[in-house]
Amino acid sequence: MRLPSLVAAAALALGAGVSAHAQDTEVTLRFQHFVSPNSANPKYFIEPWAEKVAADSNGRIKVEIYPFMQLGGSATAQYDLIRDGVIDGGWVIPGYQPGRFPEAEALELPFMTPKLGEEASMAAWDYTQEHLLDDFADVHLIAAHMHGPGLIHKKGPAVREVDDLKGLKLRGPSRPATLLLRKLGAQPVGMAVPAFPEALSKGVVDGGVITWEMSPSLKLDELTDSHTDVAGDDALYNLFFIWAMNKDSYAKLPDDLKAVIDANSGMFASAWAGRAHDTGDADGRAAMVASGNEIAEISPEVTEQIRALGDDVTAEWIEEVTAKGLDGAKLVDDANAAMDRYRGTVTK
Incomplete structure (x- = not known):
């Protein structure tokens, strides 16, 4: 076999090995949030989202969810914990760092949003695509959403x-x-x-x-x-939130697992997160009554x-x-x- 053919065959074999290895890759991602696991967003969005990602990846992505900032740090520092890779991902309220993300504040102005969190969240995703991608360029954005009426x-x-x-x-x-x-x-x-x-x-x-x-x-x-x-x-x-992932944690995923995260991101995930708050609002109001x-x-x-x-x-x-x-x-x-x-x- 001539040398070019040997090189081509070796490259093909190497590529097949890499592809097979990528298909076998299993990863564990550690996400955290700052509230009770019985709160609406964790109960109706975060935990089901993690379960769906696991199911869609045939068990190859495991998302561990840590409530109450159990992985360390404060709720006000959550964005930086994700950016710096201290955690793989988490739930962030950008407004907890006043003045850092001023363009996001437009979504939080008085009487800006409808009372349904799902509607407000779909709008928030659109607005984020138009104005906030540069602000959140140092994390991998999964969803942007609002809650129900404050x-x-x-x-x-x-x-x-x-x-x-x-x-x-x-x-x-x-x-x-x-x-x-x-x-x-x-x-x-x-x-x-x-x-x-x-x-x-x-x-x-x-x-x-x-x-x-x-x-x-x-x-x-x-x-x-x-x-x-x-x-x-x-x-x-209202209040603006993001569900985000460390950029390197996302980049290290093989392409097929990136596709699983992508399929559970964007408008789909944003609307889901807002809908979780609407469900929780009904529960919470009933409890107060x-x-x-x-x-x-x-x-x-x-x-x-x-x-x-x-x-x-x-x-x-x-x-x-x-x-x-x-x-x-x-x-x-x-x-x-x-x-x-x-x-x-x-x-x-």
Whole structure:
């Protein structure tokens, strides 16, 4: 056999060996989040997502899920833990690092999102593709999503008027949320969700804004007395999340396993994550009703007063980020347009 033929045969054999090895590759990926495994996103999205990835890979990808930041670090540092390869992946709230991802804040402005997390999440994925890929370029993005409606949980009677909020120390999860609380006359306290129950029990805060679905796992039936939503179909506020993977952990996967992750990413995964929050909201609200706590909705008239103050927050946000070199008005317009594409598309 001539030398070129020998080389070709050796290369073919080597390629076949590599291909066979790739098909036999099994990997374990360690993902973590910062809440109870009984919370809506872990229960209805994260754990089922891990199970689906395992099934779709015929067991060759095992995704281990660690709640309560069991692999170390803090919820506020989760993005960097993924970026730096301390963990293979996890659930991130970009707003836990105020000012780092300013373009994402447009999604969190007052009354920006519909109350269905699935609709808001599909819009968030579109907006992410348009504006946030550079922001998250140092991780491998799997999903971008929102939760359901954020509402006010507090000790004492439900909120009926704007003045009922004046002077209250209220936990807020993000910069837009704290800007709104301040505009409403409250004293906002920026705080990651794991710290909220202890802050309530010690009287550090009088209450805070968060979803129905987180209420049971945070024991808000015991730590607060009332739960108040605004009238209408739009959420008082919302929060933006990503489900992401370390870039090197993804890059090391053989192509067929990358394809499994890809098939469980994007709009499909984002809508699924939002839908998980909607399911959890129904569970959480039912638990708070069963506890006997006061469940209230602010009147349409007072909701309009709050919306007007929210519009002031949005205008001030546009001015602020524009001064920093971003086109704030376009970001808000594009976020609104994305929400409008999906508003009313999901049947409850």
